[in-house]
Amino acid sequence: MVQRSVGCDVLVIGGGIAGCMAAIRAAEMGARTVLASKGPVGRSGSSVVAAGTYLYYSPEEDLQGYLRDACRIGHFLDDQEMEEEVIRECHQRRLDMDKWGVEWDKEGADFVRKPGLGMTTMRNCYFHGGRQMMSVLRGEVERQGATILDRLMVTDLLTSDGQHPTRGRVVGAVGFGARDGRFYVFEAKATVLASGDWGIGELHPGDNTGDGQAAAMRAGAQMRNMDQLGFSVAPSAFPSMPGLHPLTGHGAHFLNRLGERFMAGYHPELMERAPRAVLAQSMAREIKDGRGPVYMDCRHLSREDLERLARILPHTFKAFQRLGIDLARDLVEYMPVLYGNGPSGGVRVGKDCRTTVEGLFCAGGASDRMYAGVPGLTGASVQGWKAGGTAFHYAAGQATLPLDQRQVMDLEKVIHQPLGRVEGPAPKEVYCQVRDIVKEKIGVLKDGERLAQGAEALDRLRREVVPYLRAEDYHGLMRTHEVRNIVELGELVARASLERKESRYFNYREDYPQRDDVNWLKWVIAQTEGHEARIWTEDIPLLRVKP
């Protein structure tokens, strides 16, 4: 297979908001920057389907109040120093995006501000959908002179010692063209992972299969909060529908079969604006206890509010129309849906976006999202910008190291093997299995016994099925590598979830239903040792706010 070698100072992997911000920043500072993305830059990941809300803090507001709100939403799983920095800096990122041309919803000169899920002090502002925002960001990446490589799936990281896990540093990556199968070798002084979160279908973009997280894990990077598998709620007829923050922010209600606003029993203070984790768990409980189906009710919203919602959620409203649903007239059936580990969990990073492996930086959904209580775009924009800057400075002090040619050859073999197989399971078959295991054995309401069964089933898939996956063409080749990553991380999620013996945030354990702030203000950390993951816990430093 034809090989293409690409040399650069900073390699950014993933073309969502975090990757674009990182590439803009690194290129603007003068780094030779390459942005490689599996889905097209600006048209992929969670960013392009995002529901038009951006949490925004302006300097005259109450910083301490924002921080308290965010920590409460994330059940104190956050790194509070990082959370504070994200809240402080989002103002500047919003100003930049304004300057570049992102359209915001305003009344006169003022931004429309409303609280989102779980917020008492914090306020969102609104923009006109992820597509408009991401077109602008892609334009800015091009203007700053970064090289864009679309439809390029990165599969693994290259290391200075040629080992996985490494004791050295990351020196680039390998991947292939998702349309032509061409093998790519990247030699980079610094590598920024911005490849989004891990998940499997439903309210989760199809291209975010945790590829970067899995590659980082194989290379030996520590992972944090992997016990936090996100669930959300969405229409049963359209589980991938974005818009929960804006819909509940404008006053949508949830009703059970008996017509009761059941959230009164779970979160009397915020009701339907309860944090996402509480909403998903409450809805699952209502259905499990026989009070389903549950519905969203927007019939009482004003015409102006419905019109604004249609502006900030263009694709949601198009879908409603297509399904024959008129929010002014109809109830919409809802259910809990998988949301991936976007809300928290991923590659461990410090405040400056360094991972625990030298030469590797990480931002946005791929990272451990130590700002769990702050919505995703805000955190990803701040972190992406920061990662681009840190990577630039790191690269400036590094020479390009010679690659370990044996590692390059081995990884190329791994990439193309599934094409050569004439028999073996198709990726779709395994994908369906994993999705069912994740929903039935991990699920919204977890339980030790089911988690252990899930972990074992995924472990068997990893050992006995994944090595035999078969691809019929390059599109199928991409799917086989995605399925491998989905399985590896799914198993880690199950094992990490088992580790926590209490209920916190998205890890709700029916066998340990109480939150235990005495013994469990802890992070669950994981790292590859040999061929297996070692899992342990660490105390969370509570530097700003205490429960």
Added chain:
Amino acid sequence: MTVTVDKARCTGCTVCVQSCPSDVLRMKASKAHVAYPESCTDCFTCELDCTREALKVVPGTILARRNDKRKTIEEVFLWHTTA
């Protein structure tokens, strides 16, 4: 199938083929073509990007996939011992 192309309206501009996040669409005989329907996630990106209103997404792939007749886990494991 959840995405359909109205070939009479499609001008073959390739915008949707460039923008689909999951690489579902390709060109065939100078028109957009739904090459990998199973990879579609109902994200609407293609429909919103097409200026000719030639694409139509009807949410449903994810639901259809959930109800697919699937192999049992044993069948998936058994493929190599029975082959």
